[in-house]
Amino acid sequence: MAKRIGLKDIAEALNVSVTTVSRALNNKFDINQETRNAILQKADELNYRPNAYAVSLRKNEYFTIGVILPSIDHYFFSTVLKGIMNKAHQANYLVLIGESNHDLEREKEIIEQFMSHCVTGVIISPSDKTTYGNNLDLLKTRRIPFILVDRPTNDSNHSFVRYDDPNGAFLAVEHLIQQGYKRIGFIKGYDYCVISNARYSGYKKALAKYDIPFDESLVKSCIHIDKPNDGYELSKQMLFVKNRPDAIFCVTDNVASGVYQAAIEYGINVPTELGIVGYSNSQISKHLTPTLSTVEQPGIEMGEQAFAFLQQNIIGGVSRLERTFEARLVIRQSSILQNFK
Template sequence: MKNTQATIRDIAIKLNISISTVSRALRGAPDVNPETKKAVLEMAEKLHYEPNRVAQSLRIKRTNTLGIIVPEIALHFFSSAISGMQEEASHHGYSIMICQSLESYETEKQNVHMLAANRVDGMFISMSSETKDYAHIQQLLNKNIPVVLFDRVTDSLQVAKVVVDDHDGAFKAVEHLIKTGCRRIAYIGGPLTFYISNQRKRGYLDALKQYNIAPDEELIVHCQELHHEPVERVKRLLQLPPDKRPDALFCLNDPIALPVLQMLKEQSIRVPEDISVVGFTNEPVSGFIEPSLTTVSQPSHEMGKKAIELFIQQNQDLDNFIPATEVMKTTLVVRNSTRKI
């Protein structure tokens, strides 16, 4: 089927004026007669004319498009962050392209290269759990493509970052468990190279130290894979002798805690009577399962908006911009998977 989309040439023919005059009128050039400009705009609307964004971007070296890479769009935390980004980006005249790495380093690299090939004006990345090398992101910086990292970040790159206070959130979660009488608290974390896992582990250890509880290395778990391994590792902890078994589980995030809760139910282990469980992120389903999950809530929508704000600040003064880390507060949400104080 022939493409019937209106062009600048169509407007020029209809008005019997030159193509260059139409082009200048659409750009708002001051040297175009006001009546001519009005006629051009009216005809453009009548013909449903849409400007060629590709041609425009080549001319002005800007696409007004931002690239976003997250591990999993299906997780509420990331979909909420993307919503905040889109809201703020739209306010500043940008559209967005969204990719997901599915926790794969190779897929994340492919996403970065694809977005760069599409000439996005900036990139927003929450790294996969497999990402240990950052050369693909450094390449963006070498090409002067602004990068903002959010949630899953690294200290190895000098870029703007948006995170929550993972240490404080973890500290509050473990402190709550201690105040409910738990003493053998296990930490179910991610890879050792995983920034948020290490920050939350620090909060976990500092809470134990604050209450004079010696950490047990057997109860500190680092999972390399986050979908199936955590449940299997918890099963192993439950097979320890009764005096070595954990009486509480502090999980890296809700997507780990929720399958763990399901497994405990299948094994007829009562929560919180036999063991307490705490998550992190506050996925919507966490409040509706039985028992409802005690968790740490992150302001994901606001994190997304803040990431765009940092990009706008950087774009306004590239020469003097100093990469900053924006740290946002968390909130402990107490539900039924932990005992009452």
Template sequence: MKKDKFTIHDIARELNITASTVSRALNDNPRISAETKQSVLQMAKRLNYQPNNIAAALRNGKSRILGVIVPRIDRSFFSSAVRGIEEIANTAGYNVMICQTHENFEKEVTTVEALLNAQVDGIIASYSKGTSNFEHFEKIKEKGIPLVLFDRTSDDLGVSQVAIDDFLGAYYATAHLIAQGYRRIAHYTNIRKISIFKERLKGYREALTEHGLPFDESLVQESNLQFEDGRQCMQKLMALPEPPDAVFSASALSAMGAIQMVKQMGKRVPEDIGIVGFSDESFASLSDPQLTTVDQHSIHLGNKAAEIFLQELSKGSKDFPRKVVLKPDLIIRQSSLRKGKP
């Protein structure tokens, strides 16, 4: 028998039994004898039978697949968050289908469509920087499928959310720089309409205000927060009539670019310029000097997102949506220790 893909009907034909008996045997139905189960499993293995999960999902309404959408999997924050999601989902018997949008809105829209076509039981997503509206996410809601947003969230959708207190993290970072004696502190931000960057900017401003320091719009640099952006923004800042003596960046990667440019200009970190990043990426502790960052507890955040999905799946819309905000921590390293102590 030569076929590219075998079905339960092929197994049934080979064993001279019904397809329904094969199906029950494969699902370990107690009504099927151990001998029949063993024969079915052996024949399934010999034919290299692969179950059609989508067809099964259509039959019983459950695919046991959880879709996860992230902007980029090569960032430590997102890869760790996915790990946290998998820890909970796998324990509950769910497989995780991971998709990247590469910060592209159109890619995000087609990804949502693909996951819906794959009959996933739920979607956990962090939307892209290029997302301009949420119509594609509304489709998920319309189908009654649980949707949980994490990190980059929105109250407009009316879905469950898990996030770090970005305002508090930014406040901690800026207040720490002030405590170290820095007085003219710049801020690297991204598209200000995205919730996490709005909140980080607010936290930065609040810390300045509470410590009697003025807010200077010229010290706020907007970019994509990549490594080269950090370098270029530092060049612009150092060209100001009154350059900054510190930078709080809304990303660790652009903070690393800032460190490199400061050193290239012949200045010292943290003696001349203090630098703090956001998100404790793996490279933060490997830089020279080591980078002070805000720890977003990404694994724990992923755990929470998966737990909410499972709860919502079992309880339906009752007691949902939920919003969970986790408290961040500031990890202090050499890049901001002007006084030599926290």
């Protein structure tokens, strides 16, 4: 509302030129100490802030990156964002944020908004469909570097930061096997969910390694991977048969929480009668009773790494970078059988 004050205001107040004021404020060398001090003081007095728009326009450097996430209130993504913002702040970058809600059209809008705002790079966790999609082409034709987070595409030219999802699932299932569980079920996501499929493959690999026959009746697909309800319903189906599984690996912690509910309802003890392992090491996993064993996903570190990669791409012009975070299992109470046998 109030008039923005600019270099001109300071200049007029002190009877010097705009150029001189600029020089003083930017610590240039060819300026007298006294005038500089006077200018600094006046600037402070008038509460001057440089207009970032004018500066960027003139210098043609826009210290801005864009971040696109499917959902901002999803715990994992919010930690990724935190990691990005940590590093971005240190490097004096402005961070623009867009929430795609897995909507391709929205994702495109965000990218175009980012391009209008001259982002020098983008970190994106694409919606599932983008994986094969063309929204990224918008960035490519503009040669705007981007880093994929958590969900790499099948294009081998892209830089990405991801988590070793198959191995995370493998470790989870192997752990269950080693604990002595015999019939291990898996509650997955829908068929085209990239993340779910990656974990599915790890599940199968672990079974194969220990010569456990794959039993399709032990695998169920849920629609909503972020809510417990599907896990609840599907595990009820799985547990209400004669030859029921004695352990269930879940595609997310939230799904696992649904399995807890079903177990309680049926009076099935966890972990003695039913082992459970989730995925994400989200907040709830520590709070469930018994505490939930799960696969860790270090969101902050992944975010920080993504920003570091982006910076390398921007500055160094490095073409392709990738990092796969090593999977790590967090063993808690829900999968410990050893002491009871």
